[in-house]
Structure formats: structure tokens, C-alpha cells
Amino acid sequence: MSSNSDRVEAATLALRRAIIEQALKAGTKLPEDEIGRHFSMSRTLVRAVLAKLQTQGLVDTYHKRTATVARPSLEEARDVFAVRRSLEREAMRSVMKRWSPEIEKALKNHVKEEEAAHAKGDARLSTRLAGEFHLKLATLSGNALLERYLFELVSRCSLILAMYSRPHSSECAISEHSALIAALKAQDAAAAERLMDEHLVSVETRALITEEAETAPDLGSILSRYSSAR
Structure with missing residues (x-):
């Protein structure tokens, strides 16, 4: 059985890749309960994952009920x-x-x-x-x-x-x-x-503002794809 630290690391890597590869767009909500269900981990461990992603500048949790993928100006x-x-x-x-x-x-x-x-x-x-x-x-x-x-x-x-x-x-x-x-x-x-x-x-210089409307992603299907990636 993997240790809690291994599980946190695996979940962090999966979410990081999903964000960097643009599967999870800026502003996407990251509910603790859904992430916890997918990775079979407690809310405490999910919060550890989100905290690691926050230190990497990828997730925003400040003053929010639900963490979101960060949206830098x-x-x-x-x-x-x-x-x-x-x-x-x-x-x-x-x-x-x-x-x-x-x-x-x-x-x-x-x-x-x-x-x-x-x-x-x-x-x-x-x-x-x-x-x-x-x-x-x-x-x-x-x-x-x-x-x-x-x-x-x-x-x-x-x-x-x-x-x-x-x-x-x-x-x-x-x-x-x-x-x-x-x-x-x-x-x-x-x-x-x-x-x-x-x-x-x-x-x-490739950074340009886009006003394209985004459809809310299916978080579960994205997590399934990235949690199985190596």
C-alpha cells in the first residue's frame, strides 16, 4: 500500500499535468470531495495536494470556499x-x-x-x-x-x-x-x-488575450486520464 506522501505526490502530479496541458482551464473549480473520491483520499490529503499546487502558482485557494485553477492577470x-x-x-x-x-x-x-x-x-x-x-x-x-x-x-x-x-x-x-x-x-x-x-x-510575446467562451470541464474524466498517466 502506498504511503500518504506517495498518494499526495501522485495526485499533485496528475493535477499539475492536467493544468499545464490545458485540460483544466484557468478558473476551473477543484472541489475537495470530487478530488478525494477520485484519488481515494481524505479531505486532509486533498488539501495537502491543493496546497502544493498553490505554492507552484497553479491553484488559488485564498478566501474561497472551493479551490480553483489560478487565473493570473x-x-x-x-x-x-x-x-x-x-x-x-x-x-x-x-x-x-x-x-x-x-x-x-x-x-x-x-x-x-x-x-x-x-x-x-x-x-x-x-x-x-x-x-x-x-x-x-x-x-x-x-x-x-x-x-x-x-x-x-x-x-x-x-x-x-x-x-x-x-x-x-x-x-x-x-x-x-x-x-x-x-x-x-x-x-x-x-x-x-x-x-x-x-x-x-x-x-x-505569444501571450494574447482571448475572449473565447469555455465549457465547464468534466473534472472526473480529466482526473481519470491524468491519474493513469506516467
């Missing part, structure tokens, strides 16, 4: 991207200092996953993997505090893009990620920082 979006650019530069510098064949392999393997998702035409998976490339960079930086802050910022940015961005080709992100890896391997700090800045600016 465009003003907050600009602030998030500004801070993220600064921290991503530091992550790049740290990864470059620690560069090794193992780091290169880890990053290239991730890009291969992105390419496979693009080849299958899986836009939602491509979107999530694009963000996770940056989480992998943060982890490989060797700086736990930097990793923690970037995890929240990258997650928040993914939610912002889910809300505001226009359609784009994932090929752009894949080629940009490959160029970043090449600059890191060459130990070209100036090129790596320039490429990262250009990459994040291109991501940020």
Missing part, C-alpha cells in the same frame, strides 16, 4: 516573465560551470522526447515538455533554492501561456532548446544568455 504575467528571465540566466551560468557528458545526455534526451511529442502531433504534451526543459536546467544547476523558485515561475508561465497564448509551432521551441544545449557545450556564456533571452521573449 496580464500585469502579473509581465512580472513573472521579468523575474524568470533573470533567474534563467543564473541557471544557465550554473549549468555551464557544472557541464558534463551526463548533463548533455540528460538535456538531449529531453529534446528527443519533445521531438517525439511533436511527431505525434500531441500539442498538449509538447507544451508541457517545453516547460519541463527549463525545469531540467534548473535541477541541473545544482542550486536547490534556484530550482525551487524556477519551478514555481515556469509552472506559472505555463499557466499564463495556457490562458493567453496564440497557437504556435513546437518546432520553434525544440530548435531553440537544441541551440541552447550547443551554446552550453561550447562554454559560450554570452551566446547562451542571448539565446535564452531571445527564447523567453518569443515565449512571452
Whole structure:
């Protein structure tokens, strides 16, 4: 039997993926009883899941009877991207200092996953993997505090893009990620920082307001799909 911490982690991952892949839209209600029934966990454990997602900037529970998927404003979006650019530069510098064949392999393997998702035409998976490339960079930086802050910022940015961005080709992100890896391997700090800045600016400029009406999602069916994902 899995421990409570394992169950909380699994439920957190399932909900996070559903949010990042845009299956659960901004503002969607996340009732504790329905989540609890689906994952066979108590309200106490459900609240632990929602608290973890809140620290990642994905869920809003403040002064609300029912938690909802967070809905960042465009003003907050600009602030998030500004801070993220600064921290991503530091992550790049740290990864470059620690560069090794193992780091290169880890990053290239991730890009291969992105390419496979693009080849299958899986836009939602491509979107999530694009963000996770940056989480992998943060982890490989060797700086736990930097990793923690970037995890929240990258997650928040993914939610912002889910809300505001226009359609784009994932090929752009894949080629940009490959160029970043090449600059890191060459130990070209100036090129790596320039490429990262250009990459994040291109991501940020995709954020546009959409007024499309959304149909309320079937939370149960979404949770079934994501809780079985590995």
C-alpha cells in the first residue's frame, strides 16, 4: 500500500499535468470531495495536494470556499516573465560551470522526447515538455533554492501561456532548446544568455488575450486520464 506522501505526490502530479496541458482551464473549480473520491483520499490529503499546487502558482485557494485553477492577470504575467528571465540566466551560468557528458545526455534526451511529442502531433504534451526543459536546467544547476523558485515561475508561465497564448509551432521551441544545449557545450556564456533571452521573449510575446467562451470541464474524466498517466 502506498504511503500518504506517495498518494499526495501522485495526485499533485496528475493535477499539475492536467493544468499545464490545458485540460483544466484557468478558473476551473477543484472541489475537495470530487478530488478525494477520485484519488481515494481524505479531505486532509486533498488539501495537502491543493496546497502544493498553490505554492507552484497553479491553484488559488485564498478566501474561497472551493479551490480553483489560478487565473493570473496580464500585469502579473509581465512580472513573472521579468523575474524568470533573470533567474534563467543564473541557471544557465550554473549549468555551464557544472557541464558534463551526463548533463548533455540528460538535456538531449529531453529534446528527443519533445521531438517525439511533436511527431505525434500531441500539442498538449509538447507544451508541457517545453516547460519541463527549463525545469531540467534548473535541477541541473545544482542550486536547490534556484530550482525551487524556477519551478514555481515556469509552472506559472505555463499557466499564463495556457490562458493567453496564440497557437504556435513546437518546432520553434525544440530548435531553440537544441541551440541552447550547443551554446552550453561550447562554454559560450554570452551566446547562451542571448539565446535564452531571445527564447523567453518569443515565449512571452505569444501571450494574447482571448475572449473565447469555455465549457465547464468534466473534472472526473480529466482526473481519470491524468491519474493513469506516467
